[in-house]
Amino acid sequence: xxxxxxxxxxxxxxxxxxxxxxxxxxxGMILIALLGKDVGVAMGDFFEGALGNPIRIGDTLSKVxxxxxxxxxxxxxxxxxxxxxxxxxxxxxxxxxxxxxxxxAPGLGIPGIxxxxxxxxxxxxxxxxxxFWGLIAGWLKVSFGANEVITTVMLNYVATFxxxxxxxxxxxxxxxxxxxxxxxxxVSFERGFLVDGSDMTIAIILGLLALVFYYIFFFKMxxxxxxxxxxxxxxxxxxxxxKVKSNALLAMFLAGGFGGLAGVSELLSAQSRILPDxxxxxxxxxxxxxxxxxxxxxxxxxxxxxFAVLKSGGLAMGNKGTISPYIVNAIQAFVIIxxxxxxxxxxxxxxxxLIRQAKATKGE
Amino acid sequence: MAPILEMKNIVKQxxxxxxxxxxxxxxxxxxxHALMGENGAGKSTLMNILYGLYAxxxxxxxxxxxxxxxTSPKHAIEHGIGMVHQHFMLIPxxxxxxxxxxxxxxxxxxxxxxxxxxxxxxxxARYNMKIDPYALVSDLAVGQQQRVEILxxxxxxxxxxxxxxxxxxxxxxxxxxxxKIMNQLKEEGKTIIFISHKLKEVLxxxxxxxxxxxxxSQPSVPSAGTTKEELAEMMVGRKxxxxxxxxxxxxGENVLRMDHVFTKGTHGALNDVSFExxxxxxxxxxxxxxxxxxxxxxxxxxxxxVSEGKIFIKGNDMTNSSPRDxxxxxxxxxxxxxxxxxxxxxxxxxxxxxxxxxxxxPFSSGGFLNWKFIxxxxxxxxxxxRVKTPSIEEMSGKLSGGNQQKVVLGRELSRDPDFVxxxxxxxxxxxxxxxxxxxxxxxxxxxxxAVLLVSTELDEVLTLADRIAVMYEGRIMGILDKEDFDxxxxxxxxxxxxx
Numbered sequence: 001x002x003x004x005x006x007x008x009x010x011x012x013x014x015x016x017x018x019x020x021x022x023x024x025x026x027x028g029m030i031l032i033a034l035l036g037k038d039v040g041v042a043m044g045d046f047f048e049g050a051l052g053n054p055i056r057i058g059d060t061l062s063k064v065x066x067x068x069x070x071x072x073x074x075x076x077x078x079x080x081x082x083x084x085x086x087x088x089x090x091x092x093x094x095x096x097x098x099x100x101x102x103x104x105a106p107g108l109g110i111p112g113i114x115x116x117x118x119x120x121x122x123x124x125x126x127x128x129x130x131x132f133w134g135l136i137a138g139w140l141k142v143s144f145g146a147n148e149v150i151t152t153v154m155l156n157y158v159a160t161f162x163x164x165x166x167x168x169x170x171x172x173x174x175x176x177x178x179x180x181x182x183x184x185x186x187v188s189f190e191r192g193f194l195v196d197g198s199d200m201t202i203a204i205i206l207g208l209l210a211l212v213f214y215y216i217f218f219f220k221m222x223x224x225x226x227x228x229x230x231x232x233x234x235x236x237x238x239x240x241x242x243k244v245k246s247n248a249l250l251a252m253f254l255a256g257g258f259g260g261l262a263g264v265s266e267l268l269s270a271q272s273r274i275l276p277d278x279x280x281x282x283x284x285x286x287x288x289x290x291x292x293x294x295x296x297x298x299x300x301x302x303x304x305x306x307f308a309v310l311k312s313g314g315l316a317m318g319n320k321g322t323i324s325p326y327i328v329n330a331i332q333a334f335v336i337i338x339x340x341x342x343x344x345x346x347x348x349x350x351x352x353x354l355i356r357q358a359k360a361t362k363g364e
Numbered sequence: 365m366a367p368i369l370e371m372k373n374i375v376k377q378x379x380x381x382x383x384x385x386x387x388x389x390x391x392x393x394x395x396x397h398a399l400m401g402e403n404g405a406g407k408s409t410l411m412n413i414l415y416g417l418y419a420x421x422x423x424x425x426x427x428x429x430x431x432x433x434x435t436s437p438k439h440a441i442e443h444g445i446g447m448v449h450q451h452f453m454l455i456p457x458x459x460x461x462x463x464x465x466x467x468x469x470x471x472x473x474x475x476x477x478x479x480x481x482x483x484x485x486x487x488x489a490r491y492n493m494k495i496d497p498y499a500l501v502s503d504l505a506v507g508q509q510q511r512v513e514i515l516x517x518x519x520x521x522x523x524x525x526x527x528x529x530x531x532x533x534x535x536x537x538x539x540x541x542x543x544k545i546m547n548q549l550k551e552e553g554k555t556i557i558f559i560s561h562k563l564k565e566v567l568x569x570x571x572x573x574x575x576x577x578x579x580x581s582q583p584s585v586p587s588a589g590t591t592k593e594e595l596a597e598m599m600v601g602r603k604x605x606x607x608x609x610x611x612x613x614x615x616g617e618n619v620l621r622m623d624h625v626f627t628k629g630t631h632g633a634l635n636d637v638s639f640e641x642x643x644x645x646x647x648x649x650x651x652x653x654x655x656x657x658x659x660x661x662x663x664x665x666x667x668x669x670v671s672e673g674k675i676f677i678k679g680n681d682m683t684n685s686s687p688r689d690x691x692x693x694x695x696x697x698x699x700x701x702x703x704x705x706x707x708x709x710x711x712x713x714x715x716x717x718x719x720x721x722x723x724x725x726p727f728s729s730g731g732f733l734n735w736k737f738i739x740x741x742x743x744x745x746x747x748x749x750r751v752k753t754p755s756i757e758e759m760s761g762k763l764s765g766g767n768q769q770k771v772v773l774g775r776e777l778s779r780d781p782d783f784v785x786x787x788x789x790x791x792x793x794x795x796x797x798x799x800x801x802x803x804x805x806x807x808x809x810x811x812x813x814a815v816l817l818v819s820t821e822l823d824e825v826l827t828l829a830d831r832i833a834v835m836y837e838g839r840i841m842g843i844l845d846k847e848d849f850d851x852x853x854x855x856x857x858x859x860x861x862x863x
Contacts, residue, residue, distance in 0.1 A: 220735075222728040229719065232708045238667060239697070239705040240719045241688025
């Protein structure tokens with residue numbers, strides 16, 4: 001990764017995401033002003049809610065882990081040339097699997113199954129369940145050529161409704177309380193990690209480790225190299241004797257697995273039981289986090305923090321009642337649109353630069 | 365005779381590069397004038413200026429003694445300048461005559477195709493060309509399409525005809541036909557600018573030769589009395605050895621044996637292909653592009669399924685084995701399309717160097733890549749094969765075509781192969797790089813390796829090969845030993861005839 005970049009390259013890489021987020025916030029403020037609300041108050045609520053005191057900061061940071069995992073779900077597939085829009089569904093599958101382990105495993109009375117072991121089992125179950133969900137799309141792709149964009153989106157619906165069924169009134173895991181929900185988890189991540197009284201848990205460390213794994217896998221390991229070759233030029237991969245299909249399957253399993261871990265980290269950190277819509281859009285936010293971070297591990301880590309701030313600040317604005325929570329959603333949508341646009345702007349910049357260089361060297 | 369065209373001190377500045385640097389070109393009326401030069405020497409730029417596609421940064425164009433400013437191809441056609449591009453500018457879904465009248469200023473609201481068609485057929489007859497004006501262009505063979513392009517320019521009143529690499533897609537017989545037409549046009553007083561990098565053709569057909577090198581024009585020379593070696597030196601700027609020194613032909617045991625191989629597919633599928641390649645020999649595959657060469661290579665390397673027949677490599681039955689198992693037999697493959705197959709443009713030079721061997725020790729162990737060794741190995745290949753790159757960290761897509769090919773060549777030959785498959789190994793390369801690639805292939809042969817050389821450049825096959833197999837529509841028309849190399853016979857076989 002010791003690539004020589006020109007100052008222009010670096011500048012554009014760093015500046016575009018910052019500008020994108022800045023413009024989105026300005027658009028958000030304009031929107032708030034158009035509604036006749038006080039922009040100053042709203043912004044005050046936003047920053048107070050996200051970063052107002054150590055506990056608030058801790059709460060905000062607690063969202064970093066699920067965002068990092070869903071970003072990885074997008075990024076891993078992307079490195080293999082696949083577009084995984086299914087992190088939302090993988091999130092649900094992972095969350096359900098981990099939640100069920102956290103509810104039922106302690107009661108099995110198996111000796112040695114204590115809190116930490118149950119959590120470990122929950123993490124593994126969540127990874128496998130999410131991975132399985134990703135693998136379905138991968139299998140449809142390599143066996144029938146089904147476009148993974150479409151299948152992953154469809155599987156998102158299947159996953160959310162599957163969850164609603166499982167904990168619904170007639171579902172197998174309904175707790176009988178009169179509300180569609182499961183029983184409470186008997187084991188979960190301990191809150192107050194690093195910051196007493198906050199929602200932060202050790203999940204944020206898991207997120208960091210996942211980023212490190214991502215880096216090592218793709219840039220230090222031969223399997224990751226193979227996957228990148230497939231992603232960048234599948235014809236060259238075939239020529240080199242690399243199996244394109246099995247790489248696609250593995251990529252979708254890993255991507256789904258990390259999507260699943262997002263569900264695990266959210267459910268076992270911030271929630272106490274499985275509820276109908278427990279994701280609050282993490283799967284889709286992850287795409288924006290990955291794009292804003294340009295699939296780079298450090299970049300994705302930083303943009304996960306930024307999105308965590310946006311999410312919890314927005315939530316705070318909504319909770320104060322000064323503006324409707326739907327406006328908060330709109331602001332987040334601005335961010336995503338502008339982030340995606342900024343990626344295109346960068347691609348265009350690089351493309352033009354390459355054309356200039358090609359013309360310059362060929363002179364034809 | 366007076367010059368029909370004078371281009372004086374033409375300068376074309378692109379951002380960062382001077383494509384034409386005070387180029388002078390004087391073309392006599394009624395002559396065939398060659399414009400030669402390596403890739404990037406500025407030939408296309410100069411002709412695009414003449415044809416109105418680029419505006420020159422400075423300079424003067426005199427046509428028939430009068431200064432003209434050409435602003436568009438339409439404008440060029442009005443002046444009587446026609447151009448046949450290397451990639452034909454015909455619309456495949458339209459008929460011949462519809463293509464011919466396309467953009468003609470005299471066209472009325474309702475096209476008068478019938479009268480145009482009659483006139484066009486009559487014009488074709490003058491040059492012994494039979495043309496069905498209502499045939500769809502997509503149904504015509506490449507050679508026929510080219511003739512339509514030439515006739516179209518004449519029909520539209522071209523006095524000066526630019527032919528950009530017209531022989532690249534033709535069989536030797538079609539080249540002879542083309543040269544006949546060119547000579548007839550010349551006799552009728554038309555002028556032709558012939559762009560080519562094939563030394564022999566230029567010396568055969570042209571009267572005068574202008575060489576461009578690095579954007580500058582060299583003084584024109586008459587083709588009479590000029591040798592190939594002199595021309596090559598003018599193009600490259602140093603002495604070039606056109607003939608490759610080969611050791612004695614000493615074939616050993618079989619390395620590859622194809623036994624009645626068939627593949628499925630509609631276009632260019634293999635049809636009962638049998639031949640052998642022995643240690644220490646280069647077998648050349650001659651043939652017009654698209655006659656099964658791709659299927660042949662894909663079948664040998666495991667990239668397409670063999671439906672019938674057997675392929676043995678070093679005595680082992682490798683029919684329908686996986687590409688990796690075949691590569692493991694010490695097979696190296698320099699693919700036809702380096703961008704699509706041979707390398708990953710968006711990866712660095714060092715990452716491309718391990719494309720085939722990354723999974724093996726010492727490139728990796730225990731699942732991890734051994735970057736230290738990979739970097740050392742890449743540096744060595746870059747040095748041995750003289751790859752010009754700022755560093756091994758450079759994106760390989762940013763290298764020039766010749767250096768990209770050296771990356772592929774270096775990677776493949778440094779794997780110590782027993783059998784090298786080289787498909788169009790010098791396509792798009794300049795003379796200097798071509799010379800080097802050829803030396804490398806011959807060195808493999810002299811070391812006792814077997815080489816399968818697929819090329820559409822007959823000269824290349826004739827120079828390098830010890831035996832030549834000619835392919836036509838997926839079949840091997842025949843295999844010739846060195847003493848039977850005869851261009852007429854090979855040409856007939858390339859066209860599907862076998863006497």
